[in-house]
Amino acid sequence: MYMDEITFRTDILTKLKKECASDDDVIEAMLVCSDKNIPDMTDSAKFGRINALMRERHGTPFEHNFLKFYSEAPIFVYREWHRHRIGVSINEQSGRYSELPPMFYIPPRERPLVKVEGTKQMDYISEDGGDELYEWLIEDLKEDCTDSYNRYLRRLERGVVKEVARIGLNLNIFSKMVWSCNARSLMAFLSLRTRREAMWVLDPNDPAKKYLENEEGAMFPSKPQWEIEVAANTLEEVFAAAMPMTHQAFIDNGRVCP
Amino acid sequence: MYMDEITFRTDILTKLKKECASDDDVIEAMLVCSDKNIPDMTDSAKFGRINALMRERHGTPFEHNFLKFYSEAPIFVYREWHRHRIGVSINEQSGRYSELPPMFYIPPRERPLVKVEGTKQMDYISEDGGDELYEWLIEDLKEDCTDSYNRYLRRLERGVVKEVARIGLNLNIFSKMVWSCNARSLMAFLSLRTRREAMWVLDPNDPAKKYLENEEGAMFPSKPQWEIEVAANTLEEVFAAAMPMTHQAFIDNGRVCP
């Protein structure tokens, strides 16, 4: 009955609200220096110091900074997001307190939908399933969510409290969140929530040194769900803009959180 | 089509798997003594020491112990449960990896369903809504979940990967979890996830001392959702059995996590 009002979104919103983060914050913490006596260093010297911290996994100097985000995403994405416990702060909309608006996530056309034959289940490698499957799935999800949302409204109309009425809602209903982190907790998130294969080589002249074949690889593989990677990619862009040397050192050292 | 196979449960399962927790662990940590030199103390002396720690909020001695639980609960309960980040460990069934079984939560008959008129929204006080409302709700939820679950199965049949197929499932589908904590992180959980009103009085002879009017009250009010309190009550029973003095001191001091 309320079908016309329901919004189906294919995007996941992640935007910076506030930041207090720079590469100099890392240098200051590493050298434990007050704001009066930051040494005069070239950018190249700064990058060298940041890179050494990253390579040898000295993590604490990357914590003295702050990034706050506003996000809109479906609940199944937040379920994964909230598993990150350390160095992050979370406030999410409450379905006990407020009536949840009729807004649901559906995959965009480019989202791979079917498993690639011959790949392992645990590798979560999927590919396009064709137009027909996509269109059927979207229609199916729309019917599913529309029916559940209308049932939600009817429960509320009959006086059922919000915290019970909502339990039949679908995992792809949108919620919203304020999320704060620092560069270290963010790198932990990015190392797990952006998809990368393990691709690297040793330096033939120095077996203690390792290099990535290219910027696309990582020292450890990561196989996140497509949707949380959408959020992670936006977080990473913000991070790269705020702390370009730190971000570059993160990539160069195989996306290992220090 | 698969309706007959769907299980609707009104319970939330929480059971102890392993424990390594006693009141003596608190005494040992407080006195920082090795297992060779625990002083000879009466139970009354032990309770006095534990009670003083609790009253003055010395929290760390309550951390040196371990309780591991296995739980089966609907996802909307785990969403609240997982907001506890510190001193807890979480492993939950993955809907990316495994097909979720057809098992959904429906409220038992005693679960209050309608808001008590005149109470504030933020107090979340509800009461029985009568047989008719209850029966309608249960029927409505069963139809809702049956429809969504069958759509889930059809998506899987058509080759949609599990991580996408599941996004239309309802928030009351059952999941399962292994959860570990210690007495301190558990008291933080219990102080928020069992419903209590603030009810206490001052000692007329000593205004620095306060007493609860009875064991039902707390120093700070807490207004959890009914379902997570079901889990919390079981956790509290296990806690009381393992660490009876610590639990009694928790109650006597108004259920404030130290």
Next chain:
Amino acid sequence: MYMDEITFRTDILTKLKKECASDDDVIEAMLVCSDKNIPDMTDSAKFGRINALMRERHGTPFEHNFLKFYSEAPIFVYREWHRHRIGVSINEQSGRYSELPPMFYIPPRERPLVKVEGTKQMDYISEDGGDELYEWLIEDLKEDCTDSYNRYLRRLERGVVKEVARIGLNLNIFSKMVWSCNARSLMAFLSLRTRREAMWVLDPNDPAKKYLENEEGAMFPSKPQWEIEVAANTLEEVFAAAMPMTHQAFIDNGRVCP
């Protein structure tokens, strides 16, 4: 031999380096709103909301902000400071890497030095011990530190590595630190590291309400060492300036970290 060069300080330095913290950050997190739709609220309405969060111990909205400090303090102060583990970041000068400068803490004249007779050991209540005791103590500490520091230099001269040479240094040698926190972790620190007695009364008209007799009291007693309270008082001034409503609500509700 190096005695003339040794600096004896009676102060503990704590200064703000960066902040990204306001009362509006609390409101935004509580309402989970993006920067576009912060509601138009009076200051009085804002304080009411912040006060309700504090009173009922909803802690997470107080985490979405950032305060970074530079500090210079003796090691025995940092030993207490570093027991705070959650929501804080720490980088301290390394005595393995750098030669520690000859700078030691001595108590200023106003620091109480002797136990008040009749008080309990655990209450740590001390009073002035007179000029003679003070002067003797300062002289004694100066000799103690001068001797140990000169031995430190001799060890270095003879080639002993820094990490070994330093182990004979005194606990009152100065170190320096960069420390970051948020309002929630800072309130946890302040609730324990500023000295307060438990002083509060119930509202005779409503036993669920409690009031402090005055701003000097707290709901729970705290008995920190004098020196860390010096640092805590500076932290609290910065906090009060950055987030005046949050700080006022913290005081009004008995200095309980939410």
Next chain:
Amino acid sequence: MYMDEITFRTDILTKLKKECASDDDVIEAMLVCSDKNIPDMTDSAKFGRINALMRERHGTPFEHNFLKFYSEAPIFVYREWHRHRIGVSINEQSGRYSELPPMFYIPPRERPLVKVEGTKQMDYISEDGGDELYEWLIEDLKEDCTDSYNRYLRRLERGVVKEVARIGLNLNIFSKMVWSCNARSLMAFLSLRTRREAMWVLDPNDPAKKYLENEEGAMFPSKPQWEIEVAANTLEEVFAAAMPMTHQAFIDNGRVCP
């Protein structure tokens, strides 16, 4: 004056007090299974699962276990130990509450004392400095500590409160601690607090696979102070005995905390 009573120790004591930890705890958490339905697996299958978790850095299944230790160590060691904040619990003897016993750490004869020429400062590589230097150092430390400890006693005799009297004591005075952790937080500790060089090779047939040249190496270098490594080695022995498969997988994968 009290010199004869002072104890100089060359050891660092670390002993297990309680454990609730096994490789099966990892399997159970990974499979999120109750104690009734642990699958029948061979040891080889179990190791394969544990190894895969370690290799791909799935960390949470390693948290559902518990190890509690009693330790006696000098303060400069605890200063490093306490930098570990997550997944650990700490209670240490209080120098405010109790008079510290006359017990100090001196390096044993095998402890390298001088920097190896040509090595970088940050690599902290030291070697034996000869008998003469060792004997001089021990004598020097004994005089240093004896003098400072006797001054401590005199301050107490003159009525100075313990928390002030102790500030002149040396960083090598012994303290004691109860410390609890789980396998994950312990591996984080071990990866940083045991000395290893980065030594590993790629599989020529599969560049995504890497192997250590031998069990002595690690994927990331670590350069702890000698004394904390003594404690770490004991912790590692206990860990290896309690969870042999987990420990082996930790070594095989280059001592990277998952």
